[in-house]
Amino acid sequence: MNISENTAWLFDYDLTLYTADExxxxxxxxxxxxxxxxxxxxxxxxxxxxxxxxxxxxxxxxxxxxxxxxxxxxxxxxxxxHTRIGLVYPPRSPEKRAIIEALPGRKFIFTNGRFDWSFAGLKSMGILDLFDGIFDLSLMHWEGKPATSAYDGVKNFLRVQYGGNLPEHIVMLDDSERNLLGGKEAGFETIYVNPKLSEKAFDAQIKSIFELPQILGYQQLITNNLNHV
Ligand SMILES: [Mg+2]
The missing domain is CATH 1.10.150 (DNA polymerase; domain 1)
Structure with a gap:
């Protein structure tokens, strides 16, 4: 998988940015x-x-x-x-922060929830400032992934973010096969984030976000960063 400073990362929120253990x-x-x-x-x-x-x-x-x-x-x-009654947010994770921070390129959230849910979760994990935007269900006019319009919408959103053109690489990470297949169809590179293996031909598969450095080959960078925390 080719990644560079001109890579846009589209992270799903639920069960992608926090793990199946959470x-x-x-x-x-x-x-x-x-x-x-x-x-x-x-x-x-x-x-x-x-x-x-x-x-x-x-x-x-x-x-x-x-x-x-x-x-x-x-x-x-x-x-x-989304009222806070009874809602739970994922815990703070310096390791997760180091992993996302070290990724070259810009990071966005691409979620079928409304922005306030992922916003509160990112804040709780201590990683909100690492993201350049949240493309949420309201921006998809309430028709979420895997509707084709959702992927067209996120591409338009990225064009605006990148001053008119799409970035060189768009990598989508999601725990849902169905959503990720839509991303493949839209021309994105795809990383399946799920403890269960998929038979589908995604570009990469990881059990959780914590395996991202291994498959992308930037493990050493993380270790160095964490040693400075
Ligand atoms: Mg999800």
């Missing part, structure tokens, strides 16, 4: 989403849980299903689920 972060959000479904559908908890998963599968995101089937307003949805 799945409790996403579970705290899923709990809020289920509660929102329960209120909207006036249903019991088990039905709301089933619907949350069903819409995610069928419509790409739970929100898309709620919009199509129940006319839910996206901001009402996110105002409810």
């Amino acid at each position: 799945h409790y972060v996403l579970e705290s959000l899923d709990h809020r989403i289920t509660l929102f479904c329960q209120n909207t559908l006036q249903s019991d908890w088990d039905t709301a849980t089933r619907i949350r998963k069903e819409y995610l599968q069928k419509f790409g995101t739970t929100l898309s299903g709620l919009r199509a089937m129940h006319g839910v307003d996206p901001d009402d949805f996110f105002d409810f689920i």
Whole structure:
């Protein structure tokens, strides 16, 4: 994989920038989403849980299903689920910071959530200042990955960031095969970040973000940086 200062890194947030070991972060959000479904559908908890998963599968995101089937307003949805009640954020990690900081090029978030969720998480991990922007679901007009329009949108966003042209390399990192296949289709280089192996032909696969230096060959740089922390 060719990387340079003219590489744009598109990091998914959930289960990509924090690891599968920190799945409790996403579970705290899923709990809020289920509660929102329960209120909207006036249903019991088990039905709301089933619907949350069903819409995610069928419509790409739970929100898309709620919009199509129940006319839910996206901001009402996110105002409810992103309230800090019961939400958990990933812990501070100097090692993660060193890994991302040492990557050449500019880094962005490309997430199917609203910006405030990843913003708070990046802040909690102590890595917010390493990113040049968050391309969130509102900027995708609420139609997230893997809809083609989401990738067209992020390309337009990058053109603006780079003064009119796309950067030489665009590398997308995501824990979702489905989202990453969309990225491949859009012409991005792809890194699958998931403890489970994929059969798909991505450019690279890692179990977690912590393996990034190994596959990109900048391990020594990290070790040096961390020794100075
Ligand atoms: Mg994810």
